[in-house]
Amino acid sequence: MLSKKTKYGLKALTFLAAQKGRAPVQISEIAKHENISQKFLESILLTLRKTGLLGSKKGKGGGYYLIKEPKDIPMTTVMRVLEGPIAMVPCVSLNFYEKCEDCPDEASCSVHKLMLQVRDSTLEVFRNNTLADLVP
């Protein structure tokens, strides 16, 4: 299940991408337009800024804005920042790999075999989509 953090993050990014210019947009405006708890959104935008996806400007006329062009922001990046691993099990994760405690042998593990396919197909979707593709 997609977390609300990811859901809200995606909506906020799309909203920013849909802006005409790259002028800062206030948190309150995004929250209002997308029906998101403002405080919760604050923490999400903060994460996105720390990761380098967003820039921010303080003071009057401040807010958040995209640093790169939407077409240059692949969904793989966004999803990993917001949701974490794309794989459903750590033992098939590219960026967050962990060995299973129980499983003695990955090569012969049925779960591993299936989830590897799921990871690959999901990854392909995220690689084929940039933020620009999400803007209506």
Place this chain on the structure above:
Amino acid sequence: MLSKKTKYGLKALTFLAAQKGRAPVQISEIAKHENISQKFLESILLTLRKTGLLGSKKGKGGGYYLIKEPKDIPMTTVMRVLEGPIAMVPCVSLNFYEKCEDCPDEASCSVHKLMLQVRDSTLEVFRNNTLADLVP
């Protein structure tokens, strides 16, 4: 993230599919072989039996066994029983559809658009795999 319930369920099913005959296998044997808490496994196997994937036999020489041939058990069925919805958001789920509270319009929702693609590609993987494909 895949729940342990699903993970254990998949391993148990694969173990049963790998048996030579279709003779009942005791819970304790499956639990031991797959490194699973026996009590937890009990509840999982019970679910699988109630859904019609497994049969059970009580008393001495009893246990659980597959009702159908592994090649006739698609992963879509197994995953829906164990993990629930395949979609990451209810608004793109085929079997567990729910409208989003916040979202005013699905057609123009960026999250909807992206998750629809993910659902489709994941579904294709599960449709292309039967339990027989998981046996090493």
Place this chain on the structure above:
DNA sequence: TTATTACCCTATCGATTTAATAGAGTAAGC
């Protein structure tokens, strides 16, 4: 320089879910 605006950070909290455990009950077979 000063007031305001709006981002920044920490802490907390209730609700829910997950994984596991305990213990008693019941049906089948020898």
Place this chain on the structure above:
DNA sequence: GCTTACTCTATTAAATCGATAGGGTAATAA
């Protein structure tokens, strides 16, 4: 009729999630 092994209910500890509260700080305009 006794053992075996499945069946069911209840409980619990831990983790996570979503949300909220409240104050701090930096940048900007006047």
